Amino acid sequence: MDDDSPMTRWEHRTEVPLAVASLLFLAAYAVLVLAHGLLPGGRDVCLAVIAVAWAAFLVDYLVLWRLSGQGPRFVRTHLLDTVVLVLPLLRPLRVVKLYDAVLRRRGEPRLPLYARVIFYASIAVLLLGFSGALAVYQAEYQAPHATIVTFGDSVWWAASTLSTVGYGDVTPVTPRGRTIAVAMMVCGLALLGAVTGSFSSWLLQLFSREGDEKPPGS
Structure with missing residues (x-):
C-alpha cells in the first residue's frame, strides 16, 4: 500500500x-x-x-x-x-x-534498480562536475599563482577529479578551492563505486540468466 x-x-x-x-x-x-x-x-x-x-x-x-x-x-x-x-x-x-x-x-x-543507480549516478556526475567546475573557477581564476585560469581548465580539473584520475596538471591553490576539491573527491569515489557495483550486479544477473537458459546436458 x-x-x-x-x-x-x-x-x-x-x-x-x-x-x-x-x-x-x-x-x-x-x-x-x-x-x-x-x-x-x-x-x-x-x-x-x-x-x-x-x-x-x-x-x-x-x-x-x-x-x-x-x-x-x-x-x-x-x-x-x-x-x-x-x-x-x-x-x-x-x-x-x-x-x-x-x-x-x-x-x-520504473527502471530496474541497477539501471536506476547508473542513471542517477550519471546525472549526478554531470551536475556535480559542472557545479564544481563553476565553484572552483570562481575561487581560483584571479588567485595568485593559480593554474586554473579559464573555465576550460576548471572543467578539465573537475573531470579528472571526479573520475579519480587526478592528473595534477591543474590544481586549486586557494583554501576554498581545495575544500571544494576534497568534497568532489569524496563524491567521485562514492559515485564511481555506485556505478561499478550496479554494473557488476547487472552483468552477474545477465550471465546467471544465460546460464539458466542453456538446455540440459549442454
Whole structure:
C-alpha cells in the first residue's frame, strides 16, 4: 500500500518545483560566474534567483521537519536535504529526483534498480562536475599563482577529479578551492563505486540468466 502521509504528499507536490528551482539556481550561478562583463542589473537578477531558490529549499526543509515529527533526528534521516540546504554546490542534485516524479505521474514502470543507480549516478556526475567546475573557477581564476585560469581548465580539473584520475596538471591553490576539491573527491569515489557495483550486479544477473537458459546436458 502506498504511503499517503502528509509528508509523502508534500514531497510529491514539491519534487518538480524544487527541481526547477535547482536548474534556475544553476543557470543563475553559471551566468554570475562566467559573465565577467555582466551589468549590475543582470547581477542583481542572478543573485535574486539564487536567493529565491535557497529560500524554496529552506521552506521545503522546514516543512518536512515539521511533518516528520522527528525533531532533531530529522537531520540524520534526511542527510541529502540537509547537505543540499547547507552546501550550494550540491543544490543542482535535486534535479535527480525529477525522473522518478515524471514516471510516477505518467504511471510508467520504473527502471530496474541497477539501471536506476547508473542513471542517477550519471546525472549526478554531470551536475556535480559542472557545479564544481563553476565553484572552483570562481575561487581560483584571479588567485595568485593559480593554474586554473579559464573555465576550460576548471572543467578539465573537475573531470579528472571526479573520475579519480587526478592528473595534477591543474590544481586549486586557494583554501576554498581545495575544500571544494576534497568534497568532489569524496563524491567521485562514492559515485564511481555506485556505478561499478550496479554494473557488476547487472552483468552477474545477465550471465546467471544465460546460464539458466542453456538446455540440459549442454
